[in-house]
Amino acid sequence: MIAAVSVTGLVKRFGQAEVLRGIDLEVPAGRVTCLIGPSGSGKSTLLRCLAFLEEATEGAILIGGEPLGFAVTPDGRRTRLPSGRIRAVRSQIGMVFQHFNLWPHMTALGNVSEALKTVRRLGRSEADDRAMAQLRKVGLQNRANLYPSQLSGGQQQRVAIARALALEPKIMLFDEPTSSLDPELTGEVLNVMRALAADGMTMVVVSHEIGFAASVGHQIAFLDHGQLLLRGTPQEVFRKPRHARLDQFLDTYLDRGAAMLL
Amino acid sequence: MSWTLFLLLVKASGLTVAISAIAIVIGLTLGMVVSAGMLSPNLLLSMPSRVFVSFFRGVPLLVQLLLIYNLLPLLGLNVPSVVAAVAGLSLCTAAYQAENLRGGFLSVPRGVVEAADMAGFRPFQLFWRIRVPIAFKLTLPALVSEAIMILKSSSLVSVVGVVELTRMAQDLASSTYKPLDLYAAAGGLYLAINWLMAGLGRLLERRLRWGRA
Ligand SMILES: Nc1ncnc2c1ncn2[C@@H]1O[C@H](COP(=O)(O)OP(=O)(O)OP(=O)(O)O)[C@@H](O)[C@H]1O
Ligand SMILES: [Mg+2]
Numbered sequence: 001m002i003a004a005v006s007v008t009g010l011v012k013r014f015g016q017a018e019v020l021r022g023i024d025l026e027v028p029a030g031r032v033t034c035l036i037g038p039s040g041s042g043k044s045t046l047l048r049c050l051a052f053l054e055e056a057t058e059g060a061i062l063i064g065g066e067p068l069g070f071a072v073t074p075d076g077r078r079t080r081l082p083s084g085r086i087r088a089v090r091s092q093i094g095m096v097f098q099h100f101n102l103w104p105h106m107t108a109l110g111n112v113s114e115a116l117k118t119v120r121r122l123g124r125s126e127a128d129d130r131a132m133a134q135l136r137k138v139g140l141q142n143r144a145n146l147y148p149s150q151l152s153g154g155q156q157q158r159v160a161i162a163r164a165l166a167l168e169p170k171i172m173l174f175d176e177p178t179s180s181l182d183p184e185l186t187g188e189v190l191n192v193m194r195a196l197a198a199d200g201m202t203m204v205v206v207s208h209e210i211g212f213a214a215s216v217g218h219q220i221a222f223l224d225h226g227q228l229l230l231r232g233t234p235q236e237v238f239r240k241p242r243h244a245r246l247d248q249f250l251d252t253y254l255d256r257g258a259a260m261l262l
Numbered sequence: 263m264s265w266t267l268f269l270l271l272v273k274a275s276g277l278t279v280a281i282s283a284i285a286i287v288i289g290l291t292l293g294m295v296v297s298a299g300m301l302s303p304n305l306l307l308s309m310p311s312r313v314f315v316s317f318f319r320g321v322p323l324l325v326q327l328l329l330i331y332n333l334l335p336l337l338g339l340n341v342p343s344v345v346a347a348v349a350g351l352s353l354c355t356a357a358y359q360a361e362n363l364r365g366g367f368l369s370v371p372r373g374v375v376e377a378a379d380m381a382g383f384r385p386f387q388l389f390w391r392i393r394v395p396i397a398f399k400l401t402l403p404a405l406v407s408e409a410i411m412i413l414k415s416s417s418l419v420s421v422v423g424v425v426e427l428t429r430m431a432q433d434l435a436s437s438t439y440k441p442l443d444l445y446a447a448a449g450g451l452y453l454a455i456n457w458l459m460a461g462l463g464r465l466l467e468r469r470l471r472w473g474r475a
Binding site: 090099 | 381414
């Protein structure tokens with residue numbers, strides 16, 4: 001089976017700083033891959049490369065077998081693909097950000113229906129119907145006409161998830177979707193993500209919620225200083241005796257709920 | 263002052279409002295494009311935009327109007343003087359609005375743009391649907407005060423022969439020998455129009471609260 005996402009030899013430099021140092025990763029379709037690792041290890045950078053919000057310096061990314069951004073010629077050189085090709089491959093990817101990034105001038109419904117209208121060229125009523133269905137999925141059908149500023153953080157993040165899902169992506173990327181939320185609001189967002197995972201969505205989740213990673217993740221990837229130190233099922237990765245770096249990381253991040261799970 | 267004289271002034275202020283309104287709309291639209299041009303990493307876009315802004319902000323409007331009025335026929339464009347007037351006002355206000363909007367465009371959060379990018383927006387869709395509304399709202403007070411400025415500056419278009427409010431007051435003053443009455447009335451009319459504009463600005467501000475109290 002073709003992996004939903006396949007990353008080979010990914011290197012990302014910002015000037016002199018080498019932030020990703022040769023990442024190889026396969027993301028199986030229909031599964032949840034959780035990226036964990038210390039702050040500054042390159043998790044966001046890797047996710048942003050998968051979304052082509054950041055262009056990798058070296059290496060290749062395939063989305064459903066299609067090259068993302070660059071094609072590698074047989075002699076090993078990279079050429080940038082035409083923007084139409086890039087857009088087509090990217091349209092399979094949905095992204096959820098730590099700070100929601102909702103469009104402040106549009107209501108919840110507007111945020112979800114906007115791209116259906118401008119990008120997908122659907123008529124107003126069809127776009128609104130589809131958007132409403134997505135809002136219902138995240139439990140916000142009765143908040144449709146409120147602006148982001150009138151919603152709680154958890155509700156904003158659920159709108160952001162609905163906005164991404166409305167475009168029917170094959171892969172959903174989440175960059176610390178709950179870490180800017182008050183603790184009592186993380187649950188509602190994690191529940192939406194759980195339901196999405198149960199529906200068979202391919203997901204890549206950067207999270208410090210180790211409990212969520214251990215219980216929902218099918219694959220855990222542990223990133224440290226720009227390298228993938230460990231990759232496997234939660235059982236394999238979290239089983240004792242653990243890799244020393246992982247142990248050290250878990251000591252700092254492990255919340256009590258997760259401690260019970262492991 | 264007679265009622266007929268006052269009605270003549272009111273009619274002339276209609277022209278003032280029309281000329282200014284067109285200039286404000288064209289100026290804002292052009293200002294958005296020029297402002298985006300200034301911020302472009304592409305020198306072919308940013309250089310002309312910057313030259314445009316520094317020219318139209320650096321040369322007095324009166325000189326601009328005379329230049330345009332005399333330049334158009336040379337270019338083979340025999341247009342009525344009111345068109346030259348609107349063109350001059352539009353270009354001038356566009357330069358100021360571009361500068362006003364620049365800070366707004368710079369303040370559009372990067373993440374909001376990235377979200378639109380992920381949703382597949384093409385650059386011009388992203389510009390008009392996301393960047394412009396946010397930058398517009400952020401700079402609204404400055405945009406409104408420039409709109410009021412250009413309305414007042416529209417009195418200068420009399421130099422190219424457009425009989426708007428100020429010119430009408432001047433003409434009537436010299437034919438009736440009652441300058442004080444006429445200029446007082448003209449001033450009152452400008453004031454009334456600007457109150458109306460400021461009110462519209464506040465209305466717009468309220469509409470653009472986007473749910474904030
Ligand atoms: N645009 C950039 N320019 C320069 N350096 C960057 C840029 N983005 C990230 N970095 C650097 O790359 C490294 C990895 O950053 P990244 O945000 O990917 O880490 P992270 O694992 O997501 O951390 P956190 O858990 O704090 O979110 C950091 O040292 C960061 O300073
Ligand atoms: Mg991060």
